[in-house]
Amino acid sequence: MAESALRFVSIYPMLLGTYGDGGNLRVLTMRARARGYEIEPIELDAGEPVPSVADLYLLGGGEDDAQVAAVRTLRTDGGLARAVDAGAVVFGVCAGYQLLGKEFPGSNGVLEPGLELLDVTTSRLPKRAVGELLAEPVVGESLTQPLTGYENHAGGTRLGTDARALARVRAGVGNGVDGVEGAVQGRILGTYLHGPGLARNPELADLLLSWVIGSPLPPLDLADVEALRTERLSAVTPR
Amino acid sequence: MRLRAATSLGRLAGGLSRTLGRGDGFVIGGRVVLATCPDAFRQLVAGRRVAFVSATNGKTTTTRLLAAAMGAAGPVVTNTSGANMPAGLVAALARPQPGIPPSAPAVLEADETYLPGLLPATSAPLLVLGNLSRDQLDRVGEVAMVARRWRSIFAATPGVSAVANADDPHVAWAAGVIPNVTWVSVGNTWTADSVLCPSCGAILRRDDRDWSCACGFRRPEVAWRLDDGDVVTPDGERHPLQLHLPGTANQANAVMAVVAADALGVPPSVSVPAMSSVVSVGGRYQTVNLGGRRVRLLLGKNPAGWAEMFGMLAPAPAPVVIAINARAADGKDPSWLWDVPFEKLADRFVVATGERRHDLAVRLTYADVPHVTVEDPWTTESAMPAEVGSPGAHPLDAVGTYTAFRELLRRGGGANDG
Numbered sequence: 001m002a003e004s005a006l007r008f009v010s011i012y013p014m015l016l017g018t019y020g021d022g023g024n025l026r027v028l029t030m031r032a033r034a035r036g037y038e039i040e041p042i043e044l045d046a047g048e049p050v051p052s053v054a055d056l057y058l059l060g061g062g063e064d065d066a067q068v069a070a071v072r073t074l075r076t077d078g079g080l081a082r083a084v085d086a087g088a089v090v091f092g093v094c095a096g097y098q099l100l101g102k103e104f105p106g107s108n109g110v111l112e113p114g115l116e117l118l119d120v121t122t123s124r125l126p127k128r129a130v131g132e133l134l135a136e137p138v139v140g141e142s143l144t145q146p147l148t149g150y151e152n153h154a155g156g157t158r159l160g161t162d163a164r165a166l167a168r169v170r171a172g173v174g175n176g177v178d179g180v181e182g183a184v185q186g187r188i189l190g191t192y193l194h195g196p197g198l199a200r201n202p203e204l205a206d207l208l209l210s211w212v213i214g215s216p217l218p219p220l221d222l223a224d225v226e227a228l229r230t231e232r233l234s235a236v237t238p239r
Numbered sequence: 240m241r242l243r244a245a246t247s248l249g250r251l252a253g254g255l256s257r258t259l260g261r262g263d264g265f266v267i268g269g270r271v272v273l274a275t276c277p278d279a280f281r282q283l284v285a286g287r288r289v290a291f292v293s294a295t296n297g298k299t300t301t302t303r304l305l306a307a308a309m310g311a312a313g314p315v316v317t318n319t320s321g322a323n324m325p326a327g328l329v330a331a332l333a334r335p336q337p338g339i340p341p342s343a344p345a346v347l348e349a350d351e352t353y354l355p356g357l358l359p360a361t362s363a364p365l366l367v368l369g370n371l372s373r374d375q376l377d378r379v380g381e382v383a384m385v386a387r388r389w390r391s392i393f394a395a396t397p398g399v400s401a402v403a404n405a406d407d408p409h410v411a412w413a414a415g416v417i418p419n420v421t422w423v424s425v426g427n428t429w430t431a432d433s434v435l436c437p438s439c440g441a442i443l444r445r446d447d448r449d450w451s452c453a454c455g456f457r458r459p460e461v462a463w464r465l466d467d468g469d470v471v472t473p474d475g476e477r478h479p480l481q482l483h484l485p486g487t488a489n490q491a492n493a494v495m496a497v498v499a500a501d502a503l504g505v506p507p508s509v510s511v512p513a514m515s516s517v518v519s520v521g522g523r524y525q526t527v528n529l530g531g532r533r534v535r536l537l538l539g540k541n542p543a544g545w546a547e548m549f550g551m552l553a554p555a556p557a558p559v560v561i562a563i564n565a566r567a568a569d570g571k572d573p574s575w576l577w578d579v580p581f582e583k584l585a586d587r588f589v590v591a592t593g594e595r596r597h598d599l600a601v602r603l604t605y606a607d608v609p610h611v612t613v614e615d616p617w618t619t620e621s622a623m624p625a626e627v628g629s630p631g632a633h634p635l636d637a638v639g640t641y642t643a644f645r646e647l648l649r650r651g652g653g654a655n656d657g
Contacts, residue, residue, distance in 0.1 A: 023577030228597035
């Protein structure tokens with residue numbers, strides 16, 4: 001692999017990949033390559049050391065026990081925290097979003113400390129949130145299109161002062177606190193959007209890529225992606 | 240008396256549903272029976288030996304094969320249409336079956352989430368437990384949750400016995416509380432849902448079919464196994480399977496059925512030949528006429544099922560039609576499509592259809608698989624894209640999720656043969 005290749009690391013997809021989130025790595029890799037960038041995608045087996053010099057890290061959704069196993073391994077390893085200090089981009093979905101925060105309910109609801117890379121705290125929702133999620137982005141001019149995805153989680157996630165909301169919920173639950181969805185803090189982005197989220201929201205994928213590359217990317221219109229977005233947006237009734 | 244009145248009403252509702260063209264009338268009949276007589280299931284299985292077949296994948300086929308095996312030795316009742324929730328089971332048991340005594344054993348396919356609710360109504364049932372993997376996560380929940388529910392109800396069911404797949408750690412853990420288990424090794428091609436030890440949460444060590452954990456939990460000692468297309472008995476006797484169903488997953492289903500039949504008193508010398516009569520299960524692998532061509536129907540409902548699918552398809556460059564729905568019975572979240580290695584289809588042409596064809600099309604786009612979306616490619620011969628070619632000597636393969644598959648079966652006039 002050439003020196004110039006960008007390295008995208010999927011963290012423990014066997015633990016954090018229950019809901020097809022492995023697709024996010026594929027989407028980012030293909031979209032970056034389509035713009036002429038050389039990408040080295042890396043999928044880490046559980047327990048493999050996390051390289052601290054990669055450009056982008058992905059964490060997906062997973063079951064409670066798997067989430068706890070992942071966070072404990074990551075804390076001991078320390079590689080992800082070092083990468084964040086060095087300015088890496090991190091994208092966490094669902095369980096992967098929660099474990100980036102301060103704490104979350106783990107196995108049997110027992111509170112588990114998170115990695116404290118994102119200023120959010122997760123507690124148990126009274127009722128599991130399952131279904132289509134539609135949200136209007138509020139992070140600025142870089143996101144203009146509605147965010148669409150599927151959520152399946154029992155976590156209510158409260159933002160601390162250092163984190164900003166990603167979007168305002170139009171249908172579904174999202175964070176389940178203050179009517180917002182997701183969190184952004186520096187170059188770390190967390191969300192409850194499965195689908196996978198980056199397959200259904202190419203603008204979000206390109207936002208992450210622009211953080212890695214340091215400048216906006218040229219458009220990449222894929223007809224099938226637009227058709228899926230049109231179909232999914234018409235399938236939900238916004239409030 | 241209440242049960243008899245209820246079953247009459249159920250037949251009436253079923254007949255009405257068929258007459259109105261609202262379905263095959265089977266499940267609605269069962270719902271009516273249950274509404275009129277909530278205790279119907281207990282009464283209908285009273286006095287019978289009951290075997291429940293449950294798993295994420297293969298339960299319909301295993302049920303069908305076990306019923307065929309048992310049928311070689313005497314009358315048997317079974318729910319052969321894949322209607323595996325309580326109403327479907329009640330409907331199967333309540334329909335009139337001339338010549339079948341009320342004491343005939345029942346071979347029942349049970350949905351993995353409904354199995355716990357059915358156990359207390361039966362006396363000393365035999366459980367036939369295949370595998371657990373991710374499927375319909377919106378309804379069923381995560382795999383570890385299903386295994387936990389199984390384990391606690393198995394522990395609370397006196398007299399229960401089991402034939403269980405030792406190669407699946409979740410199944411081994413759930414069935415481990417049952418004193419009388421016959422452990423079987425049939426393999427487990429999909430291991431992504433059993434990375435962690437179900438007992439302690441640590442990462443499992445794996446070596447082919449074998450697995451173990453540092454906490455001491457390990458694969459149980461196996462009595463029967465599938466080896467290179469043969470059933471191998473505890474005494475080392477080999478019985479070559481004589482199946483007319485394709486793929487290694489069906490060999491695994493057949494071995495589970497052979498061992499279950501043996502536990503119910505029917506030896507392999509009887510059960511193995513009897514299972515060769517099964518050529519299609521609930522319409523799977525059937526060839527029907529659709530849109531002016533011959534089409535072979537395949538069911539592909541989750542990543543574990545798809546892991547076996549690529550080997551069953553006609554060889555490349557044969558095109559394939561894939562129909563994706565996301566109704567309640569399919570699971571409402573089709574993001575599992577990203578867990579299927581569709582890159583393997585890169586040297587074929589794919590027609591994406593079904594209500595969620597756009598989800599599939601995006602997946603195929605990022606997998607570099609040539610494809611097109613068509614709302615309904617079966618209306619006329621010309622509705623099918625030219626890339627598929629004209630109807631030839633070989634049937635076209637069409638793979639569907641559960642409801643998409645059922646729709647193709649219905650439109651093609653295929654038989655729902657159990």
